[in-house]
Amino acid sequence: MKFFTLHFIGLILLCSILPGQAAVRRHKFVLQESSHTRLCTNKTMLTINGQFPGPTIYARKGDLVIVDVYNQADHNITIHWHGVKMPRYPWSDGPEYVTQCPIRPGTKFSQRIVLSDEEGTLWWHAHSEWSRASVYGALIILPEKRNSYPFPKPHAEVPILLGEWWNSDVQEVMEEFLASGGDPNVSNAFLINGQPGDLYSCSRQDTFKVTVEFGKTYLLRMVNAVMNNIMFFKIANHNVTIVGSDGAYTKPLKSDYITISPGQTIDFLLEANQPPSHYYMASRVYASAGNFQNTTTTAIIEYKGNYTPPSSPFLPTFPDFNDTIASHNFTNKLRSLSNKKYPIEVPLNITNTLFFTLSINLRPCGNNSCGGPFQERLLASVNNLTMQLPKTDILQAYYKGISGIYETNFPINPPLSFNYTQNFVPRELWRPENGTDAIVLEYNSTVELVFQGTNTVSGIDHPMHIHGYSFYVVGSGFGNFDKNEDPKRYNLVDPPLMETIAVPRSGWTAIRFRANNPGVWFMHCHFERHVSWGMGMVFIVKNGKGPNEQMLPPPLDMPKC
Structure with a gap:
């Protein structure tokens, strides 16, 4: 199997694993302020290693991951490893003033991320004030070396991170709404892998693309890193098969759309079975109340082959932005894999x-x-x-x-x-x-x-x-x-x-x-x-x-x- 190395991932430190033996993997995270441009706006923002989104971490089930976090910015920071249980070791969990005091500017903290039974896609993000708007990345936990996925081996894997962008400083957005007592200003755009997509003219040349071959199947690992919204997600003319959520496998679920909450992850298989062309994958908000950003972020599924691409890719249609039934129905269909190899233990006698x-x-x-x-x-x-x-x-x-x-x-x-x-x-x-x-x-x-x-x-x-x-x-x-x-x-x-x-x-x-x-x-x-x-x-x-x-x-x- 090959893994896409995307432009935003940067260097991923992978260690070899001896059979039957977990690995120790070490990474260096440097919090810094760096300049990034979206929607024709250039601004300085908090990032890890200068990347937005931040680096993807790969590990295997049961590994120990050590991340040395250096704070070289002028803001306090904490990092949370979302979905990692940290058995008996809450010290590296990360929420500010709950399990730790913040990492102050000019200091360092070595976080030990203790993996146990998690397998699939999780993520990491800042857990101090609103810093996670730009400080986040994927955490992908592969099966143990001797094991395989409980579904057919995909041709390739692609992380998909949903995020958002404010033209203004997100710290100022937070401080303003807390001072006012009202709702915060909504963001200026949603993002797929750091890009709003080519529905925004300034970002057309940077729209994220996934190249596929007809007849092959791809594993897409999606994270909702959006700050304040549940999101709908679709790929034009394609159904997908959900096979995992939140670091655990699910029974295969075929669907023409996905609903994903902030903090949640969804693993799904995409079969490249449509006439070779360009198709949008796209995401827009589901919002039952409150203010929200009502625009669509896009990326492109681009088939290999000799054909004339359309002047504009096919765009999927979505449920209405306030369709609570559509949102709930998708989530309500998820089921644990629940078999001999992946058993479940639902508590029956409640104390x-x-x-x-x-x-x-x-x-x-x-x-x-x-x-x-x-x-x-x-x-x-x-x-x-x-x-x-x-x-x-x-x-x-x-x-x-x-x-x-x-x-x-x-x-x-x-x-x-x-x-x-x-x-x-x-x-x-x-x-x-x-x-x-x-x-x-x-x-x-x-x-x-x-x-x-x-x-x-x-x-x-x-x-x-x-x-x-x-x-x-x-x-x-x-x-x-x-x-x-x-x-x-x-x-x-x-x-x-x-x-x-x-x-x-x-x-x-x-x-x-x-x-x-x-x-x-x-x-x-x-x-x-x-x-x-x-x-x-x-x-x-x-x-x-x-x-x-x-x-x-x-x-x-x-x-x-």
Whole structure:
């Protein structure tokens, strides 16, 4: 098999692997400010090794990857390895003031990325303020050397990273919307592999292209690195076969479109079976509420052969931008591969039952001066608690027994029951409380967590992500969750194994996982504006009794606050 070495990937350090033996792979990440041009605009932005998107890391299942992160910019930074469980080692997980203090300018941190059962496409990104708008890249985990894919060997593999571009400084965008209390300014374009595509005249010559041969099959590994939107994706005149998501294999699913949430990855096979020509692969937003960028980003599938290419490639048609049913139906069709070689272990006897409401909120401003509805400040919450990040990271406080940094009384149910999905929720229910709270879980306990969307202020989807864990998505639906009836329809046979799941607008999603990874783990919405507004909380998983059931000690070069 060959791998496309794309212009944005740069040098990839690959080590040989001895049979039956995991490798240690080492990379150097240099955070720096570098100049990049899109949409006829040149600006300086934070990058890793000067690349946008950043370098792709290849590893094999079970490897140890060491990334030496050098901060040569004038911003604090953290790097999160999205979807990597980091067994017993939360120290390199990355969320700012949750598991680490930021890497300050002029300092270095060697992050140990401990791979375990992940296999497929994951990614890495900055996890401090809004730096991930430009600091991100793919993390591709190949099967162990002795194993192959559970699908026919593709002719080649291509990473596809969906991102976006602001003509202005994204840090200023963040600071302005947090100061105003309103919604952030939308970006100027979406991107495929760093390029907006040839629907933008200034970028036509740089449009990303994939060259294919008729009759051959290609594995495309897609990451949604967009900041605030779920995305639809299609390839004109072609169906695709989904074979993986979030670092786990799925039953093959044929579809003419894909819905992918921020933080999520989708692996799919493209069979080059159409008349040789040029075809657009394209992506546009799915948005059930809020402001959004309503343009289409494109790349080109270019067949080899002797033919006259069209003056304009064929462009796919999309579901409507607010088609919640289309978005939910795609995600709801995913199933775990669930066979002898790739078994699943859905927890059946649940010891912790959690019910989390996900809400957009409002809080009054002085002199009614904020930019949100009714001149109030927009916030977000889980169980009506808006998370306040401390200035000492929670993991250090937990490990060292430092008091006063966080509480352990996060509510396992919302403080008040109401009709969460009615069209108009009374305004007195829009007010959140502040908190830095965690839920403590016993080692090896089993968890069922139901996410319930609410329509306070405005109902919207929420792509929820849990650090340190993958989870089984056992059910979802619209309206208010019915604890007596809805569990009867759970899929406990082959539910998808994911680490980011979109909770549908005016609906609910149920997940299950086993708390067997000790440490401090962040849970949050992956819409960047929502986590900035406070839609997050923390799980603390206690040590088990055995020596291999306990959190490992911190590295000596752990960043200090």
